[in-house]
Amino acid sequence: MQHGPRRPAKVTIHDVARVAGTSPSTVSRVLTGRANVRAQKREAVLRAIDELGYAPNLLARGLKTRLTYTLGLLINDIQSPFFSGAAKGAQDYAVRQGYGILLCDTGEELSLQKASLEMLRAKKVDGVIFVPTSGAEDLLPPLWEEEANLVQIDRQIEGLPISSVVVNDEEASYQAVSHLIANGYRDIAILAFEESVTTHNRRLQGYQRALDEAGISLSRTLVWRGKTSSEEGYRLTRDLLRCKPRPDALFATSSRLGVGALRAIRDAGLVIGRDIGVVVFDDIPAFSLLQPSISAIRQPAYEIGWKAAELLIRAIEAEEPLPPTQIVLPAELVIRESSAPRV
Amino acid sequence: MQHGPRRPAKVTIHDVARVAGTSPSTVSRVLTGRANVRAQKREAVLRAIDELGYAPNLLARGLKTRLTYTLGLLINDIQSPFFSGAAKGAQDYAVRQGYGILLCDTGEELSLQKASLEMLRAKKVDGVIFVPTSGAEDLLPPLWEEEANLVQIDRQIEGLPISSVVVNDEEASYQAVSHLIANGYRDIAILAFEESVTTHNRRLQGYQRALDEAGISLSRTLVWRGKTSSEEGYRLTRDLLRCKPRPDALFATSSRLGVGALRAIRDAGLVIGRDIGVVVFDDIPAFSLLQPSISAIRQPAYEIGWKAAELLIRAIEAEEPLPPTQIVLPAELVIRESSAPRV
DNA sequence: GAATGTTTTGAAATCGTTTTCAAGACCGCT
DNA sequence: AGCGGTCTTGAAAACGATTTCAAAACATTC
Structure with missing residues (x-):
């Protein structure tokens, strides 16, 4: 099997900068594309990235930008066709938008849900799609205050300003x-x-x-x-x-x-x-x-998941907080x- | 609804240190439990943590320790009972060990698999459970060099030193x-x-x-x-x-x-x-x-996922690289x- | 060619942890 | 009291990115 040229085990933005003959700042600029850099330098940087097989460390980036491009998905049973359909829909949309999905299968158990939500909070997910169980209201505030966005699917907690995607x-x-x-x-x-x-x-x-x-x-x-x-x-x-x-x-x-x-x-x-x-x-x-x-x-399980991810990502990427939305899809x-x- | 006492939106280890009247280093020590700290201070720290509702930022920790406590799960179709069973088994074991699971449903499409593996690499997962598609060999080296551990399930790539969990x-x-x-x-x-x-x-x-x-x-x-x-x-x-x-x-x-x-x-x-x-x-x-x-x-789909997670986590937590293992479970x-x- | 304005650039600070290192506190001994 | 040895502690340096700021480079005008 061809392993290609030996590369340093860990290549950082500094390595790229050195090879491209510039500074980390500039490399970062071409990476994010949020500022202009002279064509000649940009190309040197891109060449270096390619040559070194560099990929930015999303942990470091997330730490700085407070964006992890990760969503939590909290469902009751991935083995049920309904939830696995929803999971697939959510993941398909998410991946298309550059997000990853952290799967938490918790059953109806409140203690597992609590633990999962805490994990999602600690991992700093940008948002969470979840199936609320009775009693789950109390678990939300910590996440909530952590400015994570929420969308509930399948069921709804009444009287809480949280978006939802359900069926009629x-x-x-x-x-x-x-x-x-x-x-x-x-x-x-x-x-x-x-x-x-x-x-x-x-x-x-x-x-x-x-x-x-x-x-x-x-x-x-x-x-x-x-x-x-x-x-x-x-x-x-x-x-x-x-x-x-x-x-x-x-x-x-x-x-x-x-x-x-x-x-x-x-x-x-x-x-x-x-x-x-x-x-x-x-x-x-x-x-x-x-x-x-x-x-x-x-x-429409797949659509439910898809729409939920869409709603969630829209809220995440919005400049300012969006009012909660209720989407009701037709069951046939x-x-x-x-x-x-x-x- | 009871929202509890207002808390600062973002509480860090420094805040805890301040409230506990000590330094971040010491807080970190009680957090990781990897060094001894005088009982009196430890308690002050624990009180502060509780009072502030502090939870460590796993991005920052991961950046430092190179451990994310996250596994990638790359499967073909979460809607198939076999794969959703495996996913549930893997997630159940993983969550019990304090790991989270990033779900990637890629179908048989090589391009999606490539993209997913790159995402998993960038997110610095500690390991990946995956279903190899023909042609996937070439996608592995980058992850591989990134010292991520791998376990394949359901199928096997022949002649590669990667653990696997399959059926007879x-x-x-x-x-x-x-x-x-x-x-x-x-x-x-x-x-x-x-x-x-x-x-x-x-x-x-x-x-x-x-x-x-x-x-x-x-x-x-x-x-x-x-x-x-x-x-x-x-x-x-x-x-x-x-x-x-x-x-x-x-x-x-x-x-x-x-x-x-x-x-x-x-x-x-x-x-x-x-x-x-x-x-x-x-x-x-x-x-x-x-x-x-x-x-x-x-x-035994559930057991396959479970065993795969077990193998993977064991490899991750081992002091030194473990030799690849093949597990063959009986299909009945x-x-x-x-x-x-x-x- | 000087003065001015606009891009491009790099140094340094920052995000929130852990960890190294050296200093400080404490102990029991003579 | 002084001394050698553990234990505890805090300051500071990472980890790998982004972003602010001010300097440097370039372009434009007179």
Whole structure:
């Protein structure tokens, strides 16, 4: 393998200056391009940079300029298609703008979130995209005062002046449930996250509005709440199917809950889309592969991440503080076989 | 909302020193704990730190100590369950050891990989976990000379003294194909990545060994290569099913190829596990949900990431350079319905 | 060619830490 | 009290960039 000419292990701006026959100041000037330097010198500098394989030390630069070109990304579970989509969107936009992304996967654990935010603060990231957990409000002030910019995604902390990129949870849920009703389903159960998270609350509201509008009175026995895991989805659904009268449709407000529900329905010997209608909030690849395929609300995860990064970088690079912005992207109901019209 | 006492926007080690009635040197000593300081002063310092909400600036520290406590993670696609599993494993271990992770999702694009590696170099990461693409050898030397530690995952660049964490591709594939043979399948087609990547080459070798051992002569017409996307899997499989005689089984060497293949098989009106046996390398959640469920080789993605981070951090923290280590983790064949015995 | 104005340039200060070095404090001994 | 030896401490020099400031170089005009 060709290793090229031996180079000094560490080459600094001083080395470049020496080789180019000028001073570090001038090298810095051509590096940042923020002042004019005579063409002849500029070229000498560029030649030296090239020859030495010099790359500026971003730690040193960041120390001086207070800009690290690094964003923090605090999410709940990189393994979930929604979050990994958002992560990809954020990273794609960020990298295009010359920023790097520090990934923090914290689950719903507040202590890990706290530790991660402290790390991000110590590393002097320029901004943070995060998924707020209930209780996270108290973790923000330190970062906040450190003049870091913040954007929340997926969920929102109410009443805090922080930008956010979310989805129209209420409306999309309303449409999903209305769709079930239109297809002849009446006793529609809902599976939701037990903790009070904006996202799930709004999904619940949309559910309720659709029922109200159809003149169906909401029955307490149709609302099931638990952790948002597939095991929990299984348990809840199993119990729910034992109720008499048995619900004829199910709206799961997260893909994990939905996956558990599907298993439980099968194990109960019921046929999805005939014995029971199903719609899930959050589409995952498996849903289109399954037979019958599962109707789901598709969230634009990639765009959410992308927009969040865009908002964040705009705020970072703005001359003066920008007022917080709320972006609501449309989630789209993808109708498949699991919510076919009742016969 | 409670904002707590107003604090100076930026508090440095000098502020702490002033409040504690001592010098920055001493504060630094209690911070790093690498020298003894009289109990009384230490406490004064700790009180001041607490009172001011001081946290050391890791940029400044890194500049001095040449340690950033940051790792780079260079992967192909965070949206793939395999890579997101590995990312989670790596991040979980790293965060436990006080390291942060800079995420670079580059796809198979060499130019993006180059740019990302340069960024990681400029940010002075302590080490990098990466998935080598063919051609990536040339990108390494700069990092390499910069005394950054490297660990490759999933694939390997042959003949380079770099640690790696991979899976027993050859053996697992051998077992998968042997399993098909044992269940009565004879004309077993294989779908593989067209580019010469160690992973896929070894999977091909395992396939071949299983056939050899069973005395089945390998037919050129059963080996299909293309990009590793589900569209390509669909196209290849569609064409393959038109061959006469039609293969009676299919081994897909990536989950994307597998997903495409499943669609094509369905569209051809064939029943998986009866008309044609299927095993896929790399298990994804959908496979266990499908009916019939799909046999697959489960890779310990999380452990791969975890081990890679462990290896990397050990190398970083070692007094002297460690010799490169190869870790091979077992991938496990999960037998489901798609490879049921022929009747 | 001198006077003036405009670019280009380099020296030195700075960002916030750690670390070296030498001085100061403290100890136990004779 | 004086002396040799540890322990603790603070001043100052890094780390590798940017930026301010004033001097030096050049251009322009009379």
